[in-house]
Amino acid sequence: MNDGRQAPTLADVAARAQVSTATVSRCINFPDRVAEDTRQRVTEAINDLGYSPNFGARVMAARRTMTVGAIIPTMENAIFARGLQAFQEELGNHGYTLLVASSSYRADLERDQIKALVARGADALLLIGHDRDPEIYRFLEARQIPVLVTWAFDPAAPRPSVGFDNRAAMRALADRVIGLGHRNLGLISAEIASNDRARARRDGILDAMAAAGLPRDALTVIETPYGIETGAEAFDTLMQRDAPPTAVLCANDVLAVGALRRARELGLEVPDDVSITGFDDIELAQVALPALTTVHVPHRDMGRRAARMLVAALEGGPAPEPTLLQATLTMRDSLGPVPKPG
DSSP states (O other): OOOSSSOOOHHHHHHHHTSOHHHHHHHHHOGGGSOHHHHHHHHHHHHHHTOOOOHHHHHHHHTOOOEEEEEESOSSSTTTHHHHHHHHHHHHHTTOEEEEEEOTTOHHHHHHHHHHHHHTTOSEEEEESSOSOHHHHHHHHHTTOOEEEESOOOTTSSSOEEEEOHHHHHHHHHHHHHHTTOOSEEEEESOSTTOHHHHHHHHHHHHHHHHTTOOGGGEEEEEOOSSHHHHHHHHHHHHTSSSOOSEEEESSHHHHHHHHHHHHHTTOOTTTTOEEEOSBOOHHHHHSSSOOBEEEOOHHHHHHHHHHHHHHHHTTSOOOOOEEEOOEEEOOSSOOOOOOOO
């Protein structure tokens, strides 16, 4: 019997429940293999004694920690929240715990976080986008850590992804914008050189422009960190041009809401004076004034599928395969025809 001065042990629980230590272990790890009355006695003993299983010993026995790491670029807005919530819920259904880190869009910080999560025993990793130093992938391969990329899709990439085609999705939106008569466009984006999602969205606009016979210089690009205030400042910069754009496409909804706010402050009517669009279709897009035309990203489906694929790989199933999900155009009130001259 535990005297209260030391942590209770497996043997203490076995003695209290009048079963063997092997039975206690089975109750903890495989409760469905133990008779209900025995399981109830063991559970009561665990609760009475305040016993907590030795996690380290379980890890050594299973050679797994039952944890999965995810590194997202930011926690400061809701862009990744819905997908990550679904990812965590699905992991939990399979007995796994999620560890989350935020890289602040810094490649060096993401590299350190990947190594830290691996050092802490993460069984697998979820990463956002494909852009990173190949040395990181070699590090993970050497340690046999399964990796899955999300929020992007590239079947030719060396790492599997479950996501959507950023380029095609933005191309569809830009086609609609150009179809409404807009010929002078602006883009507010994250840094493009080190962000494959941002780069693909920019390229989708250029694809639509090329198909419509528009010159490349008909698009003005402002790169800025993601945020409402930075979106407002970037919009201000665009509107100060000698020939300001009649439509401003934003690489996410947070930037677009900032642009909407600054448009109101400048006395501009959206979409009568200028059209503004977003990307992601987070809740903010629906409550914005006016409601935001955007691209709907299947966040929850992406998160659930990613979790299932990683769990399957960890439990002896197939390695993750590239999986394409559909992002769709959501028309609301912030996009309209090109303003009439005068």
